[in-house]
Amino acid sequence: MFNDGGRSARSIAIILIVHLAVIVLWQVAVDAFQVPKFILPSPLATVATLGAAKYAWLSNLLVTAAEILGGFCLGALVGVALAVIFTWSPLVSLLLLPLFVTLNMIPKVALGPLFIVWFSYGIFPNILIAFSICFFPILLTTARGLSEVEPDLLDLVKSLRGSRWTLFRKIQLPGSLPYVFSGMKVGAILAVAGAIVGEFIASERGLGYLMIQVQSSLDTPAMVMAVVLLTLLGVALYGLVLGLERLFVVRDVRLQ
Structure with a gap:
């Protein structure tokens, strides 16, 4: 336990040092080569935009965070639920899974204008776009995890006349958790992309909307700051x- 904690602390320290080194190198390179601010602002110039009230960083950040979290939670809920249904009913899986594969091939940018026509502007259409991008990996990995349970364990529970719910709760769900969290980690990354796709297409608030607004004036520091905040949102969700994976899944069976 102590050794694991020590390794984790060293890993975190190395990660922080590498990121800090990149930021310092970025600042030094911009200053040394006198790169114009509209091409690449320095980290200090980027952070300085946080003090400008005209960007409304907090409100735009909260809107984008709500879209990302809403799309991700909806994707996780629907993805896991459908995976369970597909596992319990091969007929439903045969009928619907190929359809979901086909729908997933549709470019999500193409769905944006349709969502706007159907649901107008606002947070909800962007949540749906984030959901449409992130739920499919969760569905596939969860379905795979539920189907790869040891046959001997399944036979044992069946021989003891365990119900389908008992089989799911005691065997399939615990065994599939590494796959569920693996899909959720991918979904967390895609949810950020989905929310920004929605804001780029049409929105009235959010970090993506702000980036479109400041682009016309070549306000590169604000654009870079928006990218940094988006990255932090993605890192926080990931x-x-x-953290949930470490809480519910034993280290030795986690998927990398």
């Missing part, structure tokens, strides 16, 4: 999933 870290949340990672």
